[in-house]
Amino acid sequence: MQGLERPASAGQSQGQGFGQAQAQGGRPEQHHVVIEGLAKRFGAVTVLEGLDLAIEKGEFLTLLGPSGCGKTTLLRIIAGFLDADAGRITVAGETLLGQPPHRRDFGMVFQNYAVFPHMTVFDNVAYGLRARNVPSADIGRRVERALERVRLGAFASRFPTQLSGGQKQRVGLARAIVIEPRLLLMDEPLSNLDAKLRIDMRSEIRLLQRELGITTLYVTHDQEEALAVSDRIAVLDKGRMLQVGGPKAIYDEHAHRFVADFIGNANQIAARVDGGLVHFAGGVSMPLPGAAPPAQPVTATLRPEDFRLSPSPDYTAALPVRVLLVSYLGARLRLSCELADGASLQADVDSDAIAPAAGETVSLWFNPGKVRLFSAEGWRV
Numbered sequence: 001m002q003g004l005e006r007p008a009s010a011g012q013s014q015g016q017g018f019g020q021a022q023a024q025g026g027r028p029e030q031h032h033v034v035i036e037g038l039a040k041r042f043g044a045v046t047v048l049e050g051l052d053l054a055i056e057k058g059e060f061l062t063l064l065g066p067s068g069c070g071k072t073t074l075l076r077i078i079a080g081f082l083d084a085d086a087g088r089i090t091v092a093g094e095t096l097l098g099q100p101p102h103r104r105d106f107g108m109v110f111q112n113y114a115v116f117p118h119m120t121v122f123d124n125v126a127y128g129l130r131a132r133n134v135p136s137a138d139i140g141r142r143v144e145r146a147l148e149r150v151r152l153g154a155f156a157s158r159f160p161t162q163l164s165g166g167q168k169q170r171v172g173l174a175r176a177i178v179i180e181p182r183l184l185l186m187d188e189p190l191s192n193l194d195a196k197l198r199i200d201m202r203s204e205i206r207l208l209q210r211e212l213g214i215t216t217l218y219v220t221h222d223q224e225e226a227l228a229v230s231d232r233i234a235v236l237d238k239g240r241m242l243q244v245g246g247p248k249a250i251y252d253e254h255a256h257r258f259v260a261d262f263i264g265n266a267n268q269i270a271a272r273v274d275g276g277l278v279h280f281a282g283g284v285s286m287p288l289p290g291a292a293p294p295a296q297p298v299t300a301t302l303r304p305e306d307f308r309l310s311p312s313p314d315y316t317a318a319l320p321v322r323v324l325l326v327s328y329l330g331a332r333l334r335l336s337c338e339l340a341d342g343a344s345l346q347a348d349v350d351s352d353a354i355a356p357a358a359g360e361t362v363s364l365w366f367n368p369g370k371v372r373l374f375s376a377e378g379w380r381v
């Protein structure tokens, strides 16, 4: 299982992740959902590559990655709409292999709502209960309760055409939770809503999930959304799982260069590690905190907000840059700069600071403890 071996550094920072369970003697069944060695190709294109992931009971786990990285494909395989080429999935120790979608007891919420247009809100939500032959006396009670939970109690007799996008998605959510699913799968449920509503609804979803304790696998390409709602985040790129960890670990202790860039747009700075020092272009060197990795070319990352225009007890290292453009962003000034090797670098500094002029050369000070180093292959060193 390549996926288990590859992210060695990811394993250290992923907390109660899958790697740890394996290390404890390979009894992955102790997790609620276990995905092992999952692979999927469409023709010559490999979409998922030996993918491993474990989800704890009651956990809100977000699958985060750019468009086309395989998120929907993974969700469709878990839901049973698509077969994998290899690998296995278990829920509470029971394999899903060969189980049709409706037997899996999963709730699913889709990006495009997928509500039935010819049915009332009530009938949309009742659908899954009727399909499971729930007695009609119970159906009324359960549908009402689900609609109240998503704040649609007064909308039961409406048709979807009489609802806003946000309300339609609430119907989708009620329909998914009313069956009391073993697993709730959500595929970019907020991406068709406007920005303000997206932020309100993500909190609603999170509160509801916590209240009901539903194990949830949530898909998004929006890193801010992922950081805001998740217990843990699994970062996917080109069908490979690069890191699984809590929001803070994903933000601060990225296991892969891609994660640093995708979450919070870290600057990527070419450097070399040699003799226990990091050497940047332009003759700047700084000592490495911690054990020195072997001599090699590396990419160092620093976020725009990691820079200041003057030194302080923590900000002890500096990079000389030429300022190309100064943009006012309210509380911050965004400096678009050029490094000694011609590479670009963005720095956000306090807008109360005395702003450098375009064309000026300045020192950008940073805390060496914020620097993360990545090998040529992209993994943390």
Ligand SMILES: Nc1ncnc2c1ncn2[C@@H]1O[C@H](COP(=O)(O)OP(=O)(O)O)[C@@H](O)[C@H]1O
Pocket (backbone or CB within 6 Å): 042, 047, 065, 066, 067, 068, 069, 070, 071, 072, 073, 074
């Ligand atoms: N049925 C299919 N046939 C061929 N290629 C597909 C099919 N479904 C998805 N793909 C391809 O698989 C890759 C991953 O797609 P998808 O899982 O939808 O990504 P995401 O949801 O992360 O945007 C894309 O390159 C997409 O074009």
Ligand SMILES: [Mg+2]
Pocket (backbone or CB within 6 Å): 071, 072, 073, 187
């Ligand atoms: Mg998708």
